[in-house]
Amino acid sequence: MLKIVEKNEKECTLCGACETTCSTFYFKEDDRLKSSIQVLEASENGDPVINVCNQCGNCIDVCPVEAIKRTGKGTVVISKKACVGCFNCVGVCPTDTMYWHEDLTEPFKCISCSRCTKECPTEAIFMEEVATN
Amino acid sequence: MGITTEELRASRKVLAEFDYEPAEIEKGYSGKSLYINLTDLTIKPKDITEQMKEIFIGGKGFGLWYLWNAVKPSTKWSDPENEIVISSGPIGGITQYPGSGKSLVVTLSPLTNSVMDSNVGGYFGPYLKFSGWDALEVQGKADQDVVVFIDGDRGKITIEKMELDPGASHLVSEQLTDMFAESEKDKKNISIVSTGSGADNTLIGLLNFSFYDLRRKAPRLKQAGRGGIGTVFREKNLAALVVRYSSLSGRSNNPADPSTIAKTGVKLAREINKFDDEQFRMRQIGTANLMTPMNDYDLLPVNNFKFGSHEDAVKISSDVLRSKFTQNMPDGCWVGCALSCCKAVDNFELKTGPFKGDKVIVDGPEYETAAGLGSNCGIFDPDHIIEANFYCDTYGIDTISTGTITAFAMECYENGVINKEITGGLELSFGSADAAMELIHQMGQGRGFGKIAGLGVRRMKHFFVDEYGADEAFLEDIGMENKGLEYSQYQAKESLAQQGGYAMTNKGPQHDEAWLIFMDMVNKQLPTFEKKAEALHYFPMFRTWFGLMGLCKLPWNDIIPESNKDADRPELIPEHVQNYVDIFNAVTGKQIDKDEMIRQSERVYNFQRVFNLRLGFGTREHDAAPYRALGPVTEEEYESRAERYDNQLRDDVGINPEGMSTADKVKKMREYRESRYEQLIDVVYKRRGWTTNGIPTIGHLCELGIDFPEVIETVKNKL
Amino acid sequence: MVSVNGIEIEWQEEMTVQKLLQIMNYTFPMIVVTVNGIPVDRAQWPVYMVPDKSVVQAHHLIAGG
Numbered sequence A: 001m002l003k004i005v006e007k008n009e010k011e012c013t014l015c016g017a018c019e020t021t022c023s024t025f026y027f028k029e030d031d032r033l034k035s036s037i038q039v040l041e042a043s044e045n046g047d048p049v050i051n052v053c054n055q056c057g058n059c060i061d062v063c064p065v066e067a068i069k070r071t072g073k074g075t076v077v078i079s080k081k082a083c084v085g086c087f088n089c090v091g092v093c094p095t096d097t098m099y100w101h102e103d104l105t106e107p108f109k110c111i112s113c114s115r116c117t118k119e120c121p122t123e124a125i126f127m128e129e130v131a132t133n
Numbered sequence B: 001m002g003i004t005t006e007e008l009r010a011s012r013k014v015l016a017e018f019d020y021e022p023a024e025i026e027k028g029y030s031g032k033s034l035y036i037n038l039t040d041l042t043i044k045p046k047d048i049t050e051q052m053k054e055i056f057i058g059g060k061g062f063g064l065w066y067l068w069n070a071v072k073p074s075t076k077w078s079d080p081e082n083e084i085v086i087s088s089g090p091i092g093g094i095t096q097y098p099g100s101g102k103s104l105v106v107t108l109s110p111l112t113n114s115v116m117d118s119n120v121g122g123y124f125g126p127y128l129k130f131s132g133w134d135a136l137e138v139q140g141k142a143d144q145d146v147v148v149f150i151d152g153d154r155g156k157i158t159i160e161k162m163e164l165d166p167g168a169s170h171l172v173s174e175q176l177t178d179m180f181a182e183s184e185k186d187k188k189n190i191s192i193v194s195t196g197s198g199a200d201n202t203l204i205g206l207l208n209f210s211f212y213d214l215r216r217k218a219p220r221l222k223q224a225g226r227g228g229i230g231t232v233f234r235e236k237n238l239a240a241l242v243v244r245y246s247s248l249s250g251r252s253n254n255p256a257d258p259s260t261i262a263k264t265g266v267k268l269a270r271e272i273n274k275f276d277d278e279q280f281r282m283r284q285i286g287t288a289n290l291m292t293p294m295n296d297y298d299l300l301p302v303n304n305f306k307f308g309s310h311e312d313a314v315k316i317s318s319d320v321l322r323s324k325f326t327q328n329m330p331d332g333c334w335v336g337c338a339l340s341c342c343k344a345v346d347n348f349e350l351k352t353g354p355f356k357g358d359k360v361i362v363d364g365p366e367y368e369t370a371a372g373l374g375s376n377c378g379i380f381d382p383d384h385i386i387e388a389n390f391y392c393d394t395y396g397i398d399t400i401s402t403g404t405i406t407a408f409a410m411e412c413y414e415n416g417v418i419n420k421e422i423t424g425g426l427e428l429s430f431g432s433a434d435a436a437m438e439l440i441h442q443m444g445q446g447r448g449f450g451k452i453a454g455l456g457v458r459r460m461k462h463f464f465v466d467e468y469g470a471d472e473a474f475l476e477d478i479g480m481e482n483k484g485l486e487y488s489q490y491q492a493k494e495s496l497a498q499q500g501g502y503a504m505t506n507k508g509p510q511h512d513e514a515w516l517i518f519m520d521m522v523n524k525q526l527p528t529f530e531k532k533a534e535a536l537h538y539f540p541m542f543r544t545w546f547g548l549m550g551l552c553k554l555p556w557n558d559i560i561p562e563s564n565k566d567a568d569r570p571e572l573i574p575e576h577v578q579n580y581v582d583i584f585n586a587v588t589g590k591q592i593d594k595d596e597m598i599r600q601s602e603r604v605y606n607f608q609r610v611f612n613l614r615l616g617f618g619t620r621e622h623d624a625a626p627y628r629a630l631g632p633v634t635e636e637e638y639e640s641r642a643e644r645y646d647n648q649l650r651d652d653v654g655i656n657p658e659g660m661s662t663a664d665k666v667k668k669m670r671e672y673r674e675s676r677y678e679q680l681i682d683v684v685y686k687r688r689g690w691t692t693n694g695i696p697t698i699g700h701l702c703e704l705g706i707d708f709p710e711v712i713e714t715v716k717n718k719l
Numbered sequence C: 001m002v003s004v005n006g007i008e009i010e011w012q013e014e015m016t017v018q019k020l021l022q023i024m025n026y027t028f029p030m031i032v033v034t035v036n037g038i039p040v041d042r043a044q045w046p047v048y049m050v051p052d053k054s055v056v057q058a059h060h061l062i063a064g065g
């Protein structure tokens, strides 16, 4: 019963509430570059682009120290303790949603906690159940 | 093999111990090195001076400096004062930039009697540094087999004896990993340096550096293969070196500017992810991706470097080897190497030898191994190559030397220089896989003809001449060694620049200084002597740099960035060179540029040349190449590429080959090629700042800032 | 005649870059091609015609084994 953050980019107003929520909760500061969901202005059709992990798990296979696991619920999570900060997972991520920040030794990613979706004023992001394999 | 982990643990007896507070790592250095003397069981720390960091940088530079101070001009490889020095380098151990975990090993070689260096993966070097030691020097000789254990977690070093059979490296690595790890999880924090019985029985012994593969749940072995370092290790009665360090993080190397490192590393990791599958497929096949192109370009050594391709090479092509390797594993020899070239064959059932029937993990085969143990011996059977690879590693003998030695023996056999009586029944003709395999077992176990083969090509030549009256000139022509080291596995006949890239090296004919064949032979980028000399200056210097830093060469040019399309000099891979400059600065907080990078190498490179000189080598005569490396020795070789050679006689030499006998053509071709090689030496020496005898000039040494009194004195005596 | 990395070979009708590389047995995965100084993208190889008397550079991008 995997839930992921889904998006309806048309509705996004670029207010940044999701970014603030995420980075404030996990890093105790309001810095959009430390948010696991990041919103970009430009896209070809004019809509904003919302970058957030779809829990595909490609990163799991490349981690040399097996620091990335899929939880029972299907979410892909990093064990900070095990991680050695090599960023191989960042390099391999097909959606560019395994993030890194210059202040931080380890990468970070969305763990489907749903906090951001609750703060989005336009329902441009929401939780959705997807099939797991 | 018999002993259990508990029995092994119970048999441990500490002979000497030393407690220490691991030094904090500061900008890539711990500032300390560890000295161990096995004769009197001394364990003591030394300070790394600022001057050492400035001039010798780290890695191989530190190794050379310590070894220089440890030995005398008369020291032999087997003397107790010879050292094995292991050091990674200031960049070694960062996890963000692919290829940053190498260890450099330096010693006096039993093959060359001069300085040897080897660049090897596995976790030992980085863990050693993070345990507080930029370098480890091992001197002296123990009176019984000992294991040295460096516990970076506890700050404790012990020299111990135990009931360990040091005969098979894969077992030694497994047993010691099991015993020293405090839990299953702790295994990844252990790295072992070991070898096998082949190192006791030959002069081509290697060292295996382990890393624990979490997915395969077994230690993997990476080889410091060249020059008999493992033989020195066993001469000292070392059974193994063990390090344990459990706090690895992205900041263990404590760099000055982590953000630049991360940025540069992520950029490269993305590049690899994007382009590797369409470029060299390092992640799928590793260096064995070269098998097919080398054969296609007539560069794959066949039958002791007689030829460069073979119709059966399809049987050991890149794709055949790919099908043997387990895919989609993060096969990095250090954490974070996104290029992950260390492929392995899993569950391989051995058909011969002491482990017959066992299902094992085989690390590799890499290109050199497949070419050396395969095509160069006329053997085109992938399973033979894999089996031979496994046994070479576990016996602790170098696959490259083993390949070239076997190929040489086979040519001698086919020419009647040696026969079945001499080989003890081995039918060593090209292509005889069973005989080749048996020869490996004989070398590994010190039996029969293996005892002679294990001495290496140079000594075999002398032995065959002295004992069996062989034609010395012929053996000098076909014995593929220079300075006593066996050639690595590329056919260099059609690239003059590469002939120099092999024979004008510091340690002997290994291609790690320069690989110029495509630039020279295919792209025709080096048409003049001056251009060749420039390449034979730049590339050896540039590539020396990896060994000062603890870096791997592969992520430099085995992945090509997009920017290379517009680069002025694409062969340099300018974007990656800049990455290295940026990373060095980001680790150390210094400010070098790409010219200073070459200078850093030039210092160490010239120092190594002088070191050779000090030991009685390092002059022009030692840069001579066997003619097999320069051109066709035999009529058979000439005829096999007659059109090519005839054209060269006509166009390059200015002789009309029509009506000439093949023997005459071989002779004319030889005169031409040998004189070209001599001309090349002249130009290269000049470019490197050396005399026509290959000795660095005093002016050049002063300019480089390595004008230490003993260096100058060494040079003065030889000028 | 076409010159490829300084080697003269016979020109043929319908000679694409791809054909030319095949004739030369240039199988290496990383080659940068210019025809009379003009870079030709890999994607264009099957269709890009090499005129007679061209000077072709097929630059193999490997600096090291």
Ligand code: SF4
Binding pocket: A062, A063, A064, A065, A066, A067, A068, A078, A082, A083, A084, A085, A086, A087, A088, A089, A090, A106, A107
């Ligand atoms: S950065 Fe951490 S989680 Fe990502 S691959 Fe490296 S060790 Fe694994």
Ligand code: SF4
Binding pocket: B098, B099, B100, B101, B121, B331, B332, B333, B334, B337, B338, B339, B340, B341, B342, B552, B553, B554, B555
């Ligand atoms: S490219 Fe290969 S040899 Fe080099 S560091 Fe990576 S895994 Fe090791």
